[in-house]
Amino acid sequence: MQIMEKSKGDIYIIEISGRMDTISSEEVEAKLDSLIENNEAKVIIDLAAVDYISSVGLRELLAALKRQKERQGSIKLVSLQPFVKDIFKMTGFDKIFSIYSTQEEALNRYA
Amino acid sequence: MEKHSKVKVAARNEEIPKITFLLDKIMSWAGFNGREILEVQLAVEEACNNIIRHGYRGSEGDIRVAVDFVAGSLKVTIEDDAPQFDPTYFDKPDFTADLEKRPVGGLGIHLIRSMVDEMKYELQDGKNRLILAKRAK
Numbered sequence: 001m002q003i004m005e006k007s008k009g010d011i012y013i014i015e016i017s018g019r020m021d022t023i024s025s026e027e028v029e030a031k032l033d034s035l036i037e038n039n040e041a042k043v044i045i046d047l048a049a050v051d052y053i054s055s056v057g058l059r060e061l062l063a064a065l066k067r068q069k070e071r072q073g074s075i076k077l078v079s080l081q082p083f084v085k086d087i088f089k090m091t092g093f094d095k096i097f098s099i100y101s102t103q104e105e106a107l108n109r110y111a
Numbered sequence: 112m113e114k115h116s117k118v119k120v121a122a123r124n125e126e127i128p129k130i131t132f133l134l135d136k137i138m139s140w141a142g143f144n145g146r147e148i149l150e151v152q153l154a155v156e157e158a159c160n161n162i163i164r165h166g167y168r169g170s171e172g173d174i175r176v177a178v179d180f181v182a183g184s185l186k187v188t189i190e191d192d193a194p195q196f197d198p199t200y201f202d203k204p205d206f207t208a209d210l211e212k213r214p215v216g217g218l219g220i221h222l223i224r225s226m227v228d229e230m231k232y233e234l235q236d237g238k239n240r241l242i243l244a245k246r247a248k
Contacts, residue, residue, distance in 0.1 A: 022124045052149050054156050055219040083149050090225050
């Protein structure tokens with residue numbers, strides 16, 4: 001699991017690669033926690049290189065989204081791969097998150 | 112063409128990859144595609160998670176996994192010594208509930224059920240035994 005970070009203006013982008021399973025999701029949780037603590041209101045999470053997500057990964061994302069909403073912030077997810085996309089549909093997470101095909105699309109929505 | 116393999120791990124999160132690695136090896140050998148391998152790995156990770164979190168609740172214990180490929184079908188038997196717990200008893204959680212009201216539990220069990228063709232629970236000599244089956248397409 002690898003996490004790359006960058007920012008464009010006031011938008012913070014994190015790109016995750018690897019599996020979001022029981023162990024690696026802790027890293028994602030720590031990263032999201034620090035972003036939220038730093039009051040980054042606009043966050044994009046790019047999942048283009050994530051081919052697997054378990055319920056632990058889903059819960060970390062949901063917990064982060066709830067905290068963001070409490071602070072009037074938001075999280076947009078982009079580039080969900082087929083298996084991950086199906087897991088989101090199956091669990092109703094596709095209705096909770098704002099999901100876009102590409103980073104550009106999500107950036108435009110924030111603009 | 113058949114194959115049988117077993118692995119015993121301590122009930123700790125960091126041990127789960129040993130099981131997913133074994134599944135990858137046997138399922139690739141048996142001709143399952145990448146997607147099917149991910150599905151079974153997910154079902155088994157969720158089952159192990161439940162055992163670690165809700166079964167043993169942090170105390171020491173073992174998880175024993177048997178993987179059998181026979182007659183075009185994969186059977187994964189997951190056994191533990193934690194208190195009796197039948198995941199097949201749980202219904203699908205209410206995914207229509209809004210963000211704040213969403214139940215935290217039940218997600219893993221729903222995923223297990225969705226990823227495999229068959230999910231069966233047995234209490235065998237006081238041990239929990241979850242049997243998951245996936246047919247090769």
